[in-house]
Every structure is written in structure tokens, then in C-alpha cells.
Amino acid sequence: MALTLSKALLILLSLAGFWTLWGFPYQNGLLKILGQQSEPGAVIPGPTVAPMKQTYTGIGVIDKQLTVLVSFFYTAIDGNRADVSLSFLYLGGQVLAAWVLIMVEGLRNGNRGKFFLTATTLFGVGVAIVGYACVAPLWFALHLWTSPTVVNPKDYQLDVDIPIKIAIAPISILVGFGLPSLLMCLPAPTVVSFETKQTWTGIQQGWSIWIGLTQFILSTLVLTIDQRASIQTENDKRLKSARYLRLAYAFAIISSAGSHLAAFSLSGLAYLFPVLFSATYLPQLQPAKIFVPVVPFGQPQVKILADGALWFLQWDIVVGVSASLLWSLTVRDASKHGKVTVTQTLIEVIKTILITALLGPCGAAAVAIWSRDERVLGKDKRT
Numbered sequence: 001m002a003l004t005l006s007k008a009l010l011i012l013l014s015l016a017g018f019w020t021l022w023g024f025p026y027q028n029g030l031l032k033i034l035g036q037q038s039e040p041g042a043v044i045p046g047p048t049v050a051p052m053k054q055t056y057t058g059i060g061v062i063d064k065q066l067t068v069l070v071s072f073f074y075t076a077i078d079g080n081r082a083d084v085s086l087s088f089l090y091l092g093g094q095v096l097a098a099w100v101l102i103m104v105e106g107l108r109n110g111n112r113g114k115f116f117l118t119a120t121t122l123f124g125v126g127v128a129i130v131g132y133a134c135v136a137p138l139w140f141a142l143h144l145w146t147s148p149t150v151v152n153p154k155d156y157q158l159d160v161d162i163p164i165k166i167a168i169a170p171i172s173i174l175v176g177f178g179l180p181s182l183l184m185c186l187p188a189p190t191v192v193s194f195e196t197k198q199t200w201t202g203i204q205q206g207w208s209i210w211i212g213l214t215q216f217i218l219s220t221l222v223l224t225i226d227q228r229a230s231i232q233t234e235n236d237k238r239l240k241s242a243r244y245l246r247l248a249y250a251f252a253i254i255s256s257a258g259s260h261l262a263a264f265s266l267s268g269l270a271y272l273f274p275v276l277f278s279a280t281y282l283p284q285l286q287p288a289k290i291f292v293p294v295v296p297f298g299q300p301q302v303k304i305l306a307d308g309a310l311w312f313l314q315w316d317i318v319v320g321v322s323a324s325l326l327w328s329l330t331v332r333d334a335s336k337h338g339k340v341t342v343t344q345t346l347i348e349v350i351k352t353i354l355i356t357a358l359l360g361p362c363g364a365a366a367v368a369i370w371s372r373d374e375r376v377l378g379k380d381k382r383t
Helices: 002-028 030-036 060-077 082-107 120-130 132-146 164-184 194-204 207-225 234-272 287-291 305-334 342-359 361-377
Strands: none
Touching: 002 030, 002 132, 002 305, 030 060, 030 305, 060 082, 060 120, 060 194, 060 305, 082 120, 082 132, 082 164, 082 207, 082 234, 082 287, 082 305, 082 361, 120 132, 120 207, 132 305, 164 194, 164 207, 164 234, 234 287, 234 342, 234 361, 305 342, 305 361, 342 361
8 A cells, every 4th residue: 555655646746846847937937038048149147148058069959958958057056046056956966866776776686677777877868858856756656666676575686786886886976977067067267168167067967878888887897807796606796785785875875965964054054144144145045045945836937047947946856855755765664574563653754854854855765775775685694
């Protein structure tokens, strides 16, 4: 019953994602403003006047899509809107943490042959184009429907045939997602030109492709240098899978907690000690401005692109991370044997709330999947 309910809720969250990320932006005028960025003579969003870069690949449809994406994210990285930047930081940290969990699921033995679950690079392209809140809940729902690793999984189903790939995954994410993100945030025009900043922002939109390429290249290099990494006993695979999984989960937790604590700390400081902030950024950093999204119905209209970007990011966070946490808790609970008492359920709820408050929603998701793995893989037997 709980599993069926989670599947239904994830589908509903995906529908909510499509409305808040596409229906609502169409209604409030954000999509119209973004579309105008591809017109001749368009300038970058914000108070600075500089030409909008509109050619990236020479392929019209791709360049138009990249122009829209670059316009959207430029408002988060140009330093003029602290609320948009902080929301972007928060979302980035949560998605990065969730991506560790998604990549790990794609590598597990139990999910072999399930294209939708293992083609994480293609899934990431969908996230970049459509939005995390739209696509991720669908992936999570399909995982609950199709993966043998969900209900009473066996240890060999959670193992990875080549465990070193788990250890490489966080490195691939840092290179494929982190490096382009860092480069696109370099200030213009003091460090890079406006055109270069836009170019790096366009390159960053292919983050899942860069992660996939890095994972492939590093895995190939490791297996070429050490051929024993792909030839191990089943017991060695399980030992190393468990060891590398812990490292991957720790990386996910750090990613989530970093963005979570940074956002809440800065916003909390702005609320408690307003004298520390300039008159420009103080109103933008208030907790209500950062963490309370506008109601996605009625007649709220976007006057400037940054306002629409803030609403978009906020709903991407609310819907996307809720789906991530719901999925992880469902996976954790579905792996348990026997009945759970009301007291045990209450304790788990309190623990989840506290962990989420400390580590962020996707950090709590990593903790949930980690606890499932430790229980199934047999912590006492394999450490």
C-alpha cells in the first residue's frame, strides 16, 4: 500500500513540476521574456548592457535552446540578484547529491538491462532541458515500479560488477558538473569577458554529458592500468561495493549539507543581523524571499527575468527535492522485513525531520539509501 501511494505521489509531483516549471511560467510571462532573448539585438539579463550570445554550435534549434538556458541562468551568476543566486546554489547542491544516488542506481547489478534506469546521461539531458522537478519524479516512480532493488532486495542486486566505478562517480560529477559551474561563475568583465562567461554557461548546460564522458574515460583508464579491477571474486565485489558506496554517500551528504547550510545561514544572518548586509541585498536575502515561493496560480506577472527565474528555481527545489526524499524513504522502508510499530514509525519520522533540517533533503535521501544498503549488504559481515 505504501509503495503504491509513493508511486502515485511521485506522478503527481511530476505533474506539479510540469505546471510550476512550464504552465505557470507561460502564464506569468517568463517564457515570453526568455523567447525574446533569441531576437536580434537582445542583451544579457540584468542592469549591465552587453550583447546576448546567440550562437554556440551553429545548429539553429540547439543554439536557440542554449540561448534560453544561458539567459535564465545568467541572472543567477551575475551577482545582481542574491535571492536568485542563493536559490541556484541550493538547487545545485541538492541535485548534485541526488545525482550521486541516481548514478549509483544505474550501476547496480539489479538494474542491468533497464535502459531508463541506467541511461543516466540521457536522463540528465532531459533534466537540463525540461527541469529536475518534471523529470526526476518520473524516474523515481519508474524505479519503484521496475527495479528489483526496491522490495526485499538481495545483496548481489545492490552490488556493482565493477566496484571502482562507484568510487569514480563523485570525481566524474566534480569534473563534469562542478568545474563548468565554477568557470561560468567567474565575474565579467573583470576576470572573463561577457561573451566568455556566456560560453561557459552554455557549456555547463551539458553537465550530464560531461559527467558521462568523464566517467567513461576515467573508468577506461583505471581498468586499463589495473585489469584486476574488473576480475574479482563475488566476495571482493561485495566488499568493495560496500566500501565505495559509503564514500559516494558521504560525498552526496557533503554536497547537500553544504548548499543547505549556506542558504539557511546567509538568509538567517540577513534576518537576525541586518546591519551586516547592504541595502541592496538585505531584502533579497530574507528567509521569506528565499524559501517561500509565490503561489503558482492567479495573476502574478513577471516584470523582469530575474523574478521569474527565482520563482522557477524555488518550485524546482520544492517539487524536485520532495520527490528525491520521498523516493529514498520508500526504497529504505520497502527493503525492511517484518512489521513496523507505530512507535518505530514515529521515531523514524522525527529522525528524518532532524536529518533533513541538518543535511538538507537530498542529504537525508542519501542517509536513507545508505542505511538500506548497510542493512542489506550486511554491515557486520562485510566491513
